Amino acid sequence: MLYWLVGSCWAEDFSPWLEEFQPSSLSQQQQIEELRWFKQAAQPYQGITIRAISERINTHWYEATVIAPLFYQLTGIKVIHEISGEDDVVKKLQSQMDLGINYYDIYVSDSDLIGGHFRSRNIVNLSQFMQHQGKDVTLPSLDIDDFIGLAFTTGPYGDLLQLPDQQFANLYWYRQDWFKRPELQQQFQTIYGYPLAVPVNWSAYEDIAEFFTEHVKEIDGQKVYGHMDYGKRDPSLGWRISDAWLSMAGMGDVGLPNGVPVDEWGIRRHGCRPVGASMRRGGALDSPAAIYAIQKYVDWLKRYAPPEAQKMTFSQAGAEIAKGHIAQQIFWYTAFTADLSQPDLAVTDKDGLPLWRVAPSPRGAYWQPGMKSGYQDVGAWTLVKSTPLKRQQAAWLYAQFNVAKTVSLRKTMVGLTPIRQSDVMSKPFSERSAELGGLVEFYQSNARNEWTPTGLNVPNYPALSSLWWQYIGRASDHGEAVPQIMKELAQSMDLALAKIGQDNPGPCSPKLISAQQAELWLAHPGSPKPKLANEKPPGKTLSYSELIKQWQP
Amino acid sequence: MATLKVTTIGLALTLSFPAYNSELVFNTYIDPPYLTEGDEDLTGINIDIFNLLKQHSKLDISVKLLPLKRAYLIAQETPNHCVFAIERTQARESSFTWVSPMYISRYAIYQRQQAITPLTSIADLKQLKVGSYLGSGIGEYLESLGVEVDLAKTNLNSAKKLQRQRTQAWASDILSSAYVRYHYSLGIQKQGFDFYSSLRAIACNKDSDIGALQKLQTSLNQLQKSGKISKILASYEHQYQVDLGL
Numbered sequence: 191m192l193y194w195l196v197g198s199c200w201a202e203d204f205s206p207w208l209e210e211f212q213p214s215s216l217s218q219q220q221q222i223e224e225l226r227w228f229k230q231a232a233q234p235y236q237g238i239t240i241r242a243i244s245e246r247i248n249t250h251w252y253e254a255t256v257i258a259p260l261f262y263q264l265t266g267i268k269v270i271h272e273i274s275g276e277d278d279v280v281k282k283l284q285s286q287m288d289l290g291i292n293y294y295d296i297y298v299s300d301s302d303l304i305g306g307h308f309r310s311r312n313i314v315n316l317s318q319f320m321q322h323q324g325k326d327v328t329l330p331s332l333d334i335d336d337f338i339g340l341a342f343t344t345g346p347y348g349d350l351l352q353l354p355d356q357q358f359a360n361l362y363w364y365r366q367d368w369f370k371r372p373e374l375q376q377q378f379q380t381i382y383g384y385p386l387a388v389p390v391n392w393s394a395y396e397d398i399a400e401f402f403t404e405h406v407k408e409i410d411g412q413k414v415y416g417h418m419d420y421g422k423r424d425p426s427l428g429w430r431i432s433d434a435w436l437s438m439a440g441m442g443d444v445g446l447p448n449g450v451p452v453d454e455w456g457i458r459r460h461g462c463r464p465v466g467a468s469m470r471r472g473g474a475l476d477s478p479a480a481i482y483a484i485q486k487y488v489d490w491l492k493r494y495a496p497p498e499a500q501k502m503t504f505s506q507a508g509a510e511i512a513k514g515h516i517a518q519q520i521f522w523y524t525a526f527t528a529d530l531s532q533p534d535l536a537v538t539d540k541d542g543l544p545l546w547r548v549a550p551s552p553r554g555a556y557w558q559p560g561m562k563s564g565y566q567d568v569g570a571w572t573l574v575k576s577t578p579l580k581r582q583q584a585a586w587l588y589a590q591f592n593v594a595k596t597v598s599l600r601k602t603m604v605g606l607t608p609i610r611q612s613d614v615m616s617k618p619f620s621e622r623s624a625e626l627g628g629l630v631e632f633y634q635s636n637a638r639n640e641w642t643p644t645g646l647n648v649p650n651y652p653a654l655s656s657l658w659w660q661y662i663g664r665a666s667d668h669g670e671a672v673p674q675i676m677k678e679l680a681q682s683m684d685l686a687l688a689k690i691g692q693d694n695p696g697p698c699s700p701k702l703i704s705a706q707q708a709e710l711w712l713a714h715p716g717s718p719k720p721k722l723a724n725e726k727p728p729g730k731t732l733s734y735s736e737l738i739k740q741w742q743p
Numbered sequence: 744m745a746t747l748k749v750t751t752i753g754l755a756l757t758l759s760f761p762a763y764n765s766e767l768v769f770n771t772y773i774d775p776p777y778l779t780e781g782d783e784d785l786t787g788i789n790i791d792i793f794n795l796l797k798q799h800s801k802l803d804i805s806v807k808l809l810p811l812k813r814a815y816l817i818a819q820e821t822p823n824h825c826v827f828a829i830e831r832t833q834a835r836e837s838s839f840t841w842v843s844p845m846y847i848s849r850y851a852i853y854q855r856q857q858a859i860t861p862l863t864s865i866a867d868l869k870q871l872k873v874g875s876y877l878g879s880g881i882g883e884y885l886e887s888l889g890v891e892v893d894l895a896k897t898n899l900n901s902a903k904k905l906q907r908q909r910t911q912a913w914a915s916d917i918l919s920s921a922y923v924r925y926h927y928s929l930g931i932q933k934q935g936f937d938f939y940s941s942l943r944a945i946a947c948n949k950d951s952d953i954g955a956l957q958k959l960q961t962s963l964n965q966l967q968k969s970g971k972i973s974k975i976l977a978s979y980e981h982q983y984q985v986d987l988g989l
Contacts, residue, residue, distance in 0.1 A: 239937075239988070241940070241988060243940075251866075254864060254865060255864040255865060255866035256864075258864060259863045259864050270937045270938065271864075272938070272939050272940060273865065273888075274939070275832070275833035276833075277833040277836060278831075278832065278833055278941075278942075281831065281843075281844075281942060282847075282940075282942060285843075285844050285942065288964075289844075289964075289967045289968065290968075291847075291967070291973065291989055292988075292989055293847050293940065293989070294940075422837075423837050424833070424834075424836065424837050425833050425836050425837070426833070659837070660837075663837070
């Protein structure tokens, strides 16, 4: 099929783009208008080669292998879109910001770094850029208000610092077909005294994990496990914990997108200043709730997951549930939804429909209403000030092409990491509800606002995030005692905060408050919270249909 | 700059330097033009940077030439031994204490001039059998993408395998490929397909003298900020007529 637009003096053939970028929330005429705008706006930059980098998920693979070549054909701007590990992306970005060397012209950087971005003044303020130096290369139909993740990429003074490119959440994943088996339902009810269904709290999750690993043991001749996770002392272990795990346990304070005054990293703030992570400084990283969270993570990994999981990294563990021997996973990234929706997998039926579902994550014993419910990753286009202006402008065109309405619905259908309200509510996305196991319902609901990234409180994500894996790995991989590790981690976090504040003074820089007895803070309302007399309340489950009502618009 | 120091040697966070008095050994390997063995001495980009670092930090550091795999293993097993300069990757991150970054390496895929398969994206690499060399982070990276990788003993050997049609492509750092093209006639295309970059860094044993490593990191940061390391790289870019896009 050919798509011709007859202009005033020439005819343009946009067939390759219009064929690839279907479906779209735009009409064909509107798509053509956007494509023509990109072509014209890019003329001053023809022949430039720009470098972009992003982490390695299906969405970015589609960008690097399909969108970038089509962008080049349309604009004459060549893009080397590199795909790498998240830790590598973070290190390169940090190095570029610190040294001022232009390694890349644009990054897809997780919004978790925003606390450092607004303090460092190394990142281009996109609100200002779009009005001034980037005005001529800003798509008139970009429709910023249509993006669903702006709260996570906006600085404390209301300026947009990053433009969302993809979003995915951490949800509870389980084998609905197994949970429905009458003999398993009866067996579970007999042992635990309540129905086998979706766990609402960690007690039920633990019971279900124990049930499948220690009581069921085998299904259809295959060894099965009631839990899956990973524990190798590797950078990816850090995200497993810092991606809201302590919040799900209930360590921090109430508040969205992040707890106030104590956030999900256990860092207390006064105004915009981080003032400490240890209980002695009003933080909660070594509090009973934090110890409970890590202890549960370690215990479940060792008791209920496949033995090899302890030595696995994030990447290695990601493929495990597709093998069909895992009953549930409390912490599952929806970025892998497309990978689990293939018809030839052990977790899909003969029609390719999922035997699994995603549901709201169960919550720990310390969790309270009004706290964040989980983690959402927002990979967002980020310009660094050290990049020469002309290259920033060319890179900004590429960034917008990846999120323009001409492209974004098709990209959403491929990668399942939606960023626009118009895509989320579109007919083509809604129609995929049955095959996506709850993802559509999640993104069409307000729940997506309760699953949030690391926030403004973390003043230097690259510097602080390495502490997580280095310390937690000693518990998961080396078997050291959790309370002692959390005490040391909290002290190291305090030291690191102090150093960041000392080296980069400013109105929102960290400044430790003086240490007091931890008991004084524990007696204080909110986080850090005193140890509960019973950290394992009775297990509670709900049917999938009941739970999914939480996600009704 | 402190953020870099914290990032790379975060476990040793202190507000002042601990004492240091150890001798450090930098195990390195032939990797022209980063490191070449002349008639009398070692030369190359890494040696130029090493000399700057040694002078600036005033640390007692010696260089030992070994095969890459052995250099890597010794640094993993022996306190106060480092391997330089290797790709800093997520898979390697927890095995060392890093002094980083020395510089960024740009990688491209090269084919024989007589048999060029058009490449528009990294997805196209899956059509090819791509050569790399043992211990190269880039070989691991390509394998992780599902590309068939053939590992030779050295980068030059990998280039020669392409010439002899034992592979269909060669993945190489672009400065290294320019060096090979300058010194050997292998019939390999001049302009490759750019696809990846990696930070190169000094990887040190985790039980090394942390004070010495902090001192080294501080010196590296200051040399980076001063532009002296960029100047070294630029001189080699000019010599071999390549553009690292920095």
